[in-house]
Amino acid sequence: MSSNLNEQTMAVVAHAAGDLRVEQVSLPAPAADQARVAIAYGGICGSDLHYWSHGAAGESILKSPMVLGHEIVGTIVQAAADGTGPAAGARVAVHPATPAETGEPYPADRPNLSPGCTYLGSAARYPHTEGAFATEVNLPARMLRELPAGLSLRDAALAEPAAVAWHAVSRAGEVAGKRVLVIGAGPIGALAVAVLKRAGAAEIIAVDMFEAPLDIAVQLGATRALRAPEVEEVAGIHADVVIEATGNYRGLASAVRGAVRGGRVVMVGLLPSGEQPALISLAITRELELVGSFRFNGEIDEVLQALADGSLQIGAAVTHEFPAAEALAAFETAKDASVSGKVLLDFQ
Template identity: 35%
Template sequence: MSGTEIKASVLHGANDLQVEVRNLPAPAADEVQVAVQATGLCGSDLHYFRHFRNGPIEVREPLTLGHESAGVVVAVGSSASSTLKVGDRVALEVGLPCESCELCREGRYNICRGMNFRSSAKAYPHSQGTLQERINHPARWCHKLPDTLTLEHGAIVEPLSVAMHAQKRSGLKPGSTVLVLGAGAVGLLCAAASKVAGAKHVVIADIQEDRVKFATDNAFADAGLTVPIPTVRPETVEDKLAYAQRVAESLKSLKVKGGDAVIGEAAVTFECTGVESCMQTAIYATQPGGKILIIGMGMSVQTLPIMAASVKEVDLVGVFRYANMYSEAIDLLASGNPLLPDIRKIVTHRFNGLDQIPGAFDTAARVKDDKGDLVIKVMVDMA
C-alpha cells in the first residue's frame, strides 16, 4: 500500500481514545497534505468523547475528533501548487459543502444539506477529524496565515469565525448595547467581535463568577453578571419564566462602567449556552426591534415566552457554524485593531502530543483544573 504511515487519536467508545497507525495516501491533485500542529478542543468534540454521541447524532464507527486546527503544508497536489507551497502555514476550514446546491451558490454553504464536516458523525462514513499527525485537505479550504500570526491563532480562527458569522447576522449598529449569555470561548469571542463592530457597551453573563471576571478583566466585556443559581430549582413554567425575568432585570440594571447610568435593554443578544432559562432571559432582556442570535447547541426542545418576543418584534436568528468568514477572521487577527482583546488569552491549557489527548479532554470537561485555575479553551500541540 502506497502512502505515508501516520498516527491518529481514535475514539472507539465513550472515554475510549486509542492511538492508531493509519496509511495516508499522497494528496489528490486539488489537495495539500498538512501536518496538523495546533487543535483546539470544542464542545462538540467533548460531547462525542464523553457520550460517543452529540445530541441525536450517534457515532457509528471509530472517529478521530478535532476541527479547530492549523498546520504546515508538507505536500502539494499537482493543481494546488498555484495557491500553496510546502512550508506554508494554514488554518484549516474543515467543512466541505457540495458547492453546487442553491444554498452553496448563495454563499450559505454552512447550511448545505450535503455538508461533510470533519469530526462530525452526522455523515456516514464519518469524516475523520484533525487529531492526527497529517491530513489531506482541499487546497481551496486551507487559508494561508501571515507571518505575524501563530499556528495557535490559526486554530482559534475556527471559533472566531463562528462569532464573526453571528455578528454579521446580527446587523449590529455601532453605539448599541450587546448582551452575551455564556462566557465560554464562543461567548468571549462574540463579545470581542462586538467590540470590534463598535458596540457601545458589551455585557456578559455566566453562572461561573471566574468566567465573568475573566471577561471583564481582559477587556472582552465592559460589565458582567454572575447569574444566581436559585436555592429552589424552578419546576413549573411560570416559576421558570419568573426566574428568567428576574435575571433579565438584573442585567438591565447593571451600571455603566465608570458611571451611574444603567445598561438597559440590549439591541443584540448572543445566546451561547443552549440553556432554556438563558433563552428565556434573552427574550426579556432584549429591546423592542432587537435581535437574539441563537448560537448555543443545548436543549433541543424549549419552552419560550414567544408572546414577549412577538409584541417587541424581537427577531430570533439561528446561527450555525460560519460561511465566508475565515479570511476576514485572519485579517482581523493580523490587523492589530486596538478594539480587539488579546484573543490568545482564551487558551488556558495546552497539551503536547497524541498521548496527552485523553488528559486534554478530561481538562476540557472541567470548570477549573486541579490547581483551581479557570479552564476556557484547551489546545493540543502536535508539533
C-alpha cells in the same frame, strides 16, 4: 513526523462514549487536490467533547471510530499535486466545511446552510468525515487559508471558532454604539465579546454561571460581568442585541428576557435536537427578532486579517495547552467549564 508519504500518523480517536484514544491510524497518499499538512495546534470544540462524552453530537451518532478535530492550524509539507492551494512550507488555517448539493434549496451566497454540508470530525454521515487531530493529515487544498505575514500558528489557532463568533456578530447587524448582552461566556461567547469590542459595541455585558469564563470575557472586552444573575436583573438590561451562546433553553429564556423591546437575539448556541421550551409569547409581544447563526462562510479570512493587524485580540480565550499525547487529560480539562476556556492540543 517526517514530510514524506507516511503510512501512519498519530491521531486522537473517539471509539465510543467514554473511549478516547491516542493511537496510530493509516495515512494514505493524498489525492491530487489534497495537500499534506503537519498539524501544529488543534482546539477542542464542544462537538469533540460530545463525541467523547456521549458518543454523539446532537443527532450525529458515532457508529465507528473517528478521528476528532476541526479547529486546526499547521504547515504544508506537500502541496496538492494538481497545483491548487498554497505551496509547501506555507502556514495555514483550515476552513473545515465541504458544502454539498442534495436538491434541497438554500441561499447560494450562504453555503454554510447547504443541507449536505460535511465538516471535519463529524459523524453526521456514514462513513464519518474524519477529523484532523493528527500529526499529519491530507486536506483538500480549497480548505487551506495561508496565514498573513507576521501571524504565528499559535496566534492563529483560534481562527475557526473566532469565525463562528464573527458570523454570529454579523447576524446581529450593526452593533457599533449599542448595548450587547452575551449569554454564556464559554469559548464562543468569549470570542463573540472580542469581536463585539472590535466592532465598536458601547456596552458588552457577559453572563455565565462561573467566575473563570467571566474573567476571560472581561479580558476580551466585556464592560460588565454577571454571574448567574436573577431573572429581574437580566430583564433590566434591555440590550439592543443579545448573543445566546449557551446552547441551553434556559440561556435562550434569559436572552429573550434581556433583550430590549424590538431588539434582536442571535442564537449561536446549538440547543439539543427536538422540541425545546421557549418564551415565544414574550418574543412576540416585544417584537423581538430571533435569528439563527450556524458555523460561518468566508469570515475566517476576515478573522485572519484582523488577527494579523492586531484589531482582534483573542489570546485570553486560551487557558490550557497540552501535548497531543495527553489528549485525555486535555479533554477532561476542557469539559470543566468552571476552570477552562479554550483548550489547545500541541501536535508538534
